[in-house]
Amino acid sequence: xxxxxxxINLKLVLLFxxxxxxxxxxxxYYPTTHNSPMLNNKGEFQASGIIGTGNFELQTAYAITDxxxxxxxxxxxxxxxxxxxxxxxxxxKEMHNLIEAG
Numbered sequence: 001x002x003x004x005x006x007x008i009n010l011k012l013v014l015l016f017x018x019x020x021x022x023x024x025x026x027x028x029y030y031p032t033t034h035n036s037p038m039l040n041n042k043g044e045f046q047a048s049g050i051i052g053t054g055n056f057e058l059q060t061a062y063a064i065t066d067x068x069x070x071x072x073x074x075x076x077x078x079x080x081x082x083x084x085x086x087x088x089x090x091x092x093k094e095m096h097n098l099i100e101a102g
Contacts, residue, residue: 030096032075037061039069054079074099 037046042065050057057075064070077096082089 030075030077030098032057032073032098032100033059035059035061035071035073037069037071039063040066042066071102072099073101 033048033050035048039046039061040063042063044063046061048059055075055077057073059071059073061069061071075096075098077094080091080093082091084090
């Protein structure tokens with residue numbers, strides 16, 4: 001009885017993980033800059049940002065207490081590029097929006 005239950009659970013877990021893996025595939029990956037705030041005392045605030053052609057990124061962090069901090073990061077990208085495949089030019093429009101908190 002236990003072996004049958006284990007096999008069913010293993011199949012469900014593998015199916016679930018495969019579904020997550022397949023649904024997370026994108027044609028283009030835009031990672032954000034790492035936000036590693038070094039907050040020591042309550043009330044400290046840190047912000048950084050990047051501005052470029054067609055993109056923007058903002059990272060913030062705040063120390064609520066001496067031991068607990070919160071972060072809020074966001075990025076935006078909007079651009080077009082042209083590629084050539086088999087002597088045929090194709091325009092690709094790319095758009096990326098991200099907000100994350102921790």
